[in-house]
Amino acid sequence: MDRNIRTVDDVLRLLDSLFAPEADRWTAGAASWWDGFYADRTKPVPFFVSKPDENLVSYLDRGLITRGRALDLGCGPGRNALHLASLGFEVDAVDLSPAAIAWAEDRARAAGAQVRFHCGDAFSLAGTELGGPYDLIYDSGCFHHLPPHRRISYLSLLDRALVPGGHLALTCFAAGEMGSELPDSDFYRQSRLHGGLAYTPESLRWIFSGLAEVELRRMRDEPPDSPCFGEPFLWTALFRREAQP
Structure with missing residues (x-):
């Protein structure tokens, strides 16, 4: 008889287990799934290109975000991390996949860029060299692969690692274009994430x-032929953590 629920982390891990083996896309055991995804670098995957996101370039060009310390969540092959480093950011980048x-x-x-890469779980950054604080946390396609309960972990990461006055920038699946539009509760009933969750502007604001x-x-x-990556099935969002009085 198991009685192993005592903390919030215990509950989160229990909920993770409901999605096995799909949980291997976001938990520490994700290496095998994502390594297979990244094994062939010539695959025609849109975000395999070595280009930064157009919204990130736009934020920088308009001065909405300024140079500082940045964390690239779910960095993949590093295209956005390298762009930030080329502009003088001090960049940490994390991904679950060694590949x-x-x-x-x-x-x-190849680019002569200085980026500190870390292979592991972004939610376990506290107490490591990648624990922050950061002026910018950038997420290009990580958030929509998380199950609903892991939004708690995501917001906790922002609370720990994002400085007052700092920015969160993310791209995620747009409802009506890409991703599942099932209610949160249905993912648990079906034990599947259906490839990723779609979001509306209202849900992101909430x-x-x-x-x-x-x-x-x-x-x-x-x-x-554009120097930037851009796909219209994604939302782009820029949020600021208000400076504390």
């Missing part, structure tokens, strides 16, 4: 209501 980190490190060496909205819009569709 993704190896590819990102190869790109960084989830991140503790932050001030700077901009929320659809990602622009960028042509193949």
Whole structure:
């Protein structure tokens, strides 16, 4: 007889287990699934290109975010981390997949970019060299792969690691375009995430209501010859953590 629920972390791990083996996409055991995903670097996956997100470039061009210390969550092959480093940011980048980190490190060496890469679980950064604080936390496609209960972990990470006055910028699946639109409770009934969760602007504003909205819009569709990555099935959002009095 198991009686092993005593803390919030115990509850979160129990809920993680309901999605096994799909949980391997976001938990510490995700290496095998994502390593297979990143094994062939020539696959025609849109975000395999070595280009920064168009919204990130836009934020920087308009001065909405300024140079400082940045964390790239779910960095993949490192395209956004390298862009930030090229502009003088001090960049930490984390991903669960050793294959993704190896590819990102190869790109960084080729570009002569200084990025500190970390292979592991972003929710376990507290107490490590990647614990922050950060002026910018950037997330290009990590948030929509989390099960609903892990939003608690995500918001806790922001509370720990984002400085007052700092920014969260993210891209995620747009409802009506990409991702599952099932109610949160149905994911637990079915023990599946159906490839990722879709969000509406209203849901994003509610989830991140503790932050001030700077901009929320659809990602622009960028042509193949553009220097930026852009796909219109994604929301782009920029939020600011208000400076404390």
